[in-house]
Amino acid sequence: MWALSGARLADGSAADVVVDGERIARIGPGAAAGVPEVLDCSGRLVLPAFIDGHVHLDKVLIRDELGEHDGTLRGAIEAIHERKRRYSFEDVRDRARAVIEESVRQGTTRLRSHVDVDTIGKLVPLEGVLAAASDCADIADVQTIAFPQEGLLRDPGAYELMEAALELGAHVVGGMPHWEADEAAQREHVRLCFDLAQRFDRDIDMHVDETDDGGVRTLEMVADEALARGYTGRVTAGHVCSLAAAGEEYSARVIDKCARAAISVAANPVTNLVLQGRGDRGLIRRGTTRIAELRAAGVNIMFGQDCVKDGFYPFGRGSMLEVALISAHAAHLTTRDDIAYALRAITDAPALAMRLSDYGLAAGMRADLMVMPAASWEEVLRLQLPPESVWFKGRLVAESSVTSVLYH
Ligand SMILES: [Zn+2]
Numbered sequence: 495m496w497a498l499s500g501a502r503l504a505d506g507s508a509a510d511v512v513v514d515g516e517r518i519a520r521i522g523p524g525a526a527a528g529v530p531e532v533l534d535c536s537g538r539l540v541l542p543a544f545i546d547g548h549v550h551l552d553k554v555l556i557r558d559e560l561g562e563h564d565g566t567l568r569g570a571i572e573a574i575h576e577r578k579r580r581y582s583f584e585d586v587r588d589r590a591r592a593v594i595e596e597s598v599r600q601g602t603t604r605l606r607s608h609v610d611v612d613t614i615g616k617l618v619p620l621e622g623v624l625a626a627a628s629d630c631a632d633i634a635d636v637q638t639i640a641f642p643q644e645g646l647l648r649d650p651g652a653y654e655l656m657e658a659a660l661e662l663g664a665h666v667v668g669g670m671p672h673w674e675a676d677e678a679a680q681r682e683h684v685r686l687c688f689d690l691a692q693r694f695d696r697d698i699d700m701h702v703d704e705t706d707d708g709g710v711r712t713l714e715m716v717a718d719e720a721l722a723r724g725y726t727g728r729v730t731a732g733h734v735c736s737l738a739a740a741g742e743e744y745s746a747r748v749i750d751k752c753a754r755a756a757i758s759v760a761a762n763p764v765t766n767l768v769l770q771g772r773g774d775r776g777l778i779r780r781g782t783t784r785i786a787e788l789r790a791a792g793v794n795i796m797f798g799q800d801c802v803k804d805g806f807y808p809f810g811r812g813s814m815l816e817v818a819l820i821s822a823h824a825a826h827l828t829t830r831d832d833i834a835y836a837l838r839a840i841t842d843a844p845a846l847a848m849r850l851s852d853y854g855l856a857a858g859m860r861a862d863l864m865v866m867p868a869a870s871w872e873e874v875l876r877l878q879l880p881p882e883s884v885w886f887k888g889r890l891v892a893e894s895s896v897t898s899v900l901y902h
Pocket of ligand 1: 701732
C-alpha cells in the first residue's frame with residue numbers, strides 16, 4: 495500500500511490518494527495517515543490517466559512514405575492504399591507500439607483503436623495492433639475496433655473479413671456507412687454492422703458522416719437502428735462532421751434520437767479542422783460537429799486524437815492534453831465550466847463510451863493516475879505540461895521532467 499499526500503484534485507479540493515495493489519483504496523483529506531510509503535504532492539494536481547477513445551494505431555507514422563495528395567478524406571484514403579498493400583505484421587506492430595508508448599508517457603493508459611479491415615490489408619493491420627497491445631499490456635490497455643475503411647458493400651469480401659476480425663479478437667464493431675455508394679447501400683452497411691454486433695455481442699463504434707455535405711445523414715440511420723434494436727448505450731458515432739452543415743430541423747431531430755439511444759459522439763476536431771472545409775474559400779468551415787448542441791442535449795462527447803502522422807493528419811504525438819487544447823479552440827470552450835468539460839472529454843466521457851466500470855479517481859477504481867506539474871487543470875491545459883509521474887494499475891510506468899534555464 496502506498497499513497498499520494500497533499501494532492502489537489504481537478505475540482506480544486508485537497509485530498510490524499512491511497513493505492514492498494516491495482517486499485518485506489520481510499521481518497522480524501524487525511525486518507526494517507528498511517529500509510530508507510532507516502533509521496534508528497536505539495537499541492538500538485540492529481541488526475542486519472544487520460545483515455546484516447548478514438549485513434550487509428552495501424553496507420554500511425556506512415557506519413558513520410560506516402561505520396562502528397564489534396565488533403566481531403568478521399569485523397570488520404572487513396573494515398574494510403576499503396577502503403578497498406580505493403581503493411582507487414584512487424585511494421586504495423588512496431589509503429590503502433592511506438593505510439594502506445596508515447597501515449598503512456600503523455601499520461602494515456604487506455605486507448606481504443608480503429609483498425610482497417612478490408613481486402614487490401616486483410617487482417618494484417620489487426621494482427622499487428624493486437625501484437626502491439628500485447629507487447630504493451632504492462633503499461634496500457636488497448637481495445638481494437640474492426641473498421642471497414644473501404645466500405646462493406648463497395649469492398650466485396652470485407653464483411654467476411656469483419657467476421658474473421660471479431661473471431662481473432664477485435665473488441666468492437668466499426669463501420670463507415672457514408673462511404674457507400676448511395677443511401678440504400680448506406681442503410682445496408684448500418685444494418686450489417688448491427689447484425690455483426692448483436693451476433694458477437696459487441697459494442698459499435700462507427701465513423702459517421704465524416705463529410706461537409708449536410709445532405710449525408712447516416713447518423714439518423716445509426717440512431718434509428720440503435721433505437722429499433724434496443725442497442726442503447728452501446729454505440730459511438732465518430733466525427734459526425736456533416737451534422738454541422740445540416741439544417742436546424744434535422745439536427746435537432748437526430749440529436750434527440752442520439753440522446754434517447756445514449757449514443758456517444760467521438761468528436762475529433764484535431765484532424766477534422768485540417769481535413770474538412772478544403773473546398774471552401776473565405777469563410778472556411780471547421781468540420782467540427784455540433785459540440786454545443788450535443789452537449790446541451792446531454793449527449794456524451796469525447797475528444798480523440800484520431801491520427802498521428804498519417805495520411806489524414808501530419809501532426810499528433812499521443813498527447814491528449816494537446817487534443818484537449820486544440821478541441822477547446824475548435825469548440826469555443828473557454829469558460830471555467832467549458833475547460834472542465836474539455837477534461838471530461840478525455841477522461842470520463844470516453845470511459846462512459848467504452849463502458850469502463852473501474853475508471854476514475856474514487857475508492858475501488860483502478861489506480862491509473864498521474865501527478866501533474868501544476869496545481870490546477872486550467873494551468874496544465876494552458877501550459878501543456880506533461881505528467882511528472884504516471885501509474886498504470888498502481889505501478890509507476892512513466893516519469894517526465896522538463897527543465898529550462900533563463901540567463902537574464
Ligand atoms: Zn477516425
